[in-house]
Amino acid sequence: MTERLDIPESWKVVDVSCIGRIETGSTPSKQNASFYSNDYPFYKPTDLEAGYNVRVAKDNLSEAGIKHARYLPENSILVTCIGATIGKTGIIRKAGASNQQINAIIPSKDVNVSFVYYQVIGPVFQKSIKDNASATTLPILNKSKFQGLSFVLAPFVVQQQIVSKIEELFSELDKGIEELKTAQQQLKVYRQAVLKWAFEGKLTNEDVKEGELPEGWRIEKLGTVAKKKTTKALPTEYPDAKFIGMDCIEPHTLKPSFLYDFKEFKSSGNLFKTNQVLYGRMRPYLNKVYRAEFEGACSGEFIILDCGDVFNPDLLKYILHSRGFVRFANSITTGDRPRIPY
Numbered sequence: 001m002t003e004r005l006d007i008p009e010s011w012k013v014v015d016v017s018c019i020g021r022i023e024t025g026s027t028p029s030k031q032n033a034s035f036y037s038n039d040y041p042f043y044k045p046t047d048l049e050a051g052y053n054v055r056v057a058k059d060n061l062s063e064a065g066i067k068h069a070r071y072l073p074e075n076s077i078l079v080t081c082i083g084a085t086i087g088k089t090g091i092i093r094k095a096g097a098s099n100q101q102i103n104a105i106i107p108s109k110d111v112n113v114s115f116v117y118y119q120v121i122g123p124v125f126q127k128s129i130k131d132n133a134s135a136t137t138l139p140i141l142n143k144s145k146f147q148g149l150s151f152v153l154a155p156f157v158v159q160q161q162i163v164s165k166i167e168e169l170f171s172e173l174d175k176g177i178e179e180l181k182t183a184q185q186q187l188k189v190y191r192q193a194v195l196k197w198a199f200e201g202k203l204t205n206e207d208v209k210e211g212e213l214p215e216g217w218r219i220e221k222l223g224t225v226a227k228k229k230t231t232k233a234l235p236t237e238y239p240d241a242k243f244i245g246m247d248c249i250e251p252h253t254l255k256p257s258f259l260y261d262f263k264e265f266k267s268s269g270n271l272f273k274t275n276q277v278l279y280g281r282m283r284p285y286l287n288k289v290y291r292a293e294f295e296g297a298c299s300g301e302f303i304i305l306d307c308g309d310v311f312n313p314d315l316l317k318y319i320l321h322s323r324g325f326v327r328f329a330n331s332i333t334t335g336d337r338p339r340i341p342y
Helices: 045-050 113-120 123-132 156-198 313-321 323-331
Strands: 012-015 020-024 040-043 059-061 077-080 089-091 102-107 150-153 227-229 242-244 269-272 277-280 289-291 296-298 302-306
Touching: 040 045, 045 077, 045 089, 077 113, 089 113, 102 113, 113 123, 113 150, 113 156, 156 313, 269 302, 277 313, 289 313, 313 323
Parallel strands: 242 296
Antiparallel strands: 012 150, 020 102, 040 059, 077 089, 077 102, 227 302, 269 296, 277 289, 277 302
């Protein structure tokens, strides 16, 4: 069931059966208690949640039990092929066996285990699993159909390079997730403080004294936690850059709804970098704030703020977006076209 794909010349599309041995799990008789102990994990679909590092199973087999099952060595790739969770996949890091809902791929020596795993959990392979499963209430992809699914096989060295790049990018994503969790935790603490102040009557006071802040908090000027950056550039110097104008950001959305090509403009713009915060100084009540997710250029109507390692840019974005800051910003605007002094 191979198919034509646009792939490099040294790559090829093969059936899954060509990349290793395929085994369908089986369940030793539960009438024989001696088959079940703690010697070998007996993997089921619910045990594959750990994905890349499956090490434990809810049920386990004894030495006698493993002889009545299909032994799977460590680093086998297990794929759920029956039921609502069809397609769920994991790499087992401890040898064991699986039940009949699972088909296992035991890769050949010239196939990188992680390369197989990442391709199996990818959208193309997952779609092929579902497309080839029986169209019944309980979807089933039997061993014959499973081992006939198409698999893109690259040279071994290239497989290793692909895995290294995937893991590098995943590591960056994990770091971003951790930073987001930190920001969310900070916001949670902030919300609790706001509620506390609200019911103590402090939100109606003009000033909040530093001694009334939660433990570990302190009042700082904006310039202490974020530095204003102004780096002017001409469109001819950055012809491939995207440009954000004030009209690109709808009020209160915290992101642009469209972008311009910088090269469309004749005048200069201000360069910004990823994670810098763009704050629309014009008419603060419109509340145009964006934490940059790419490098580009923007209108001079934005103040570009760089938190460095001092402050979380997502938290700064939410603070600048808060009603309290908007009220403050509006109170200090000057001129016919209000601008926020920094």
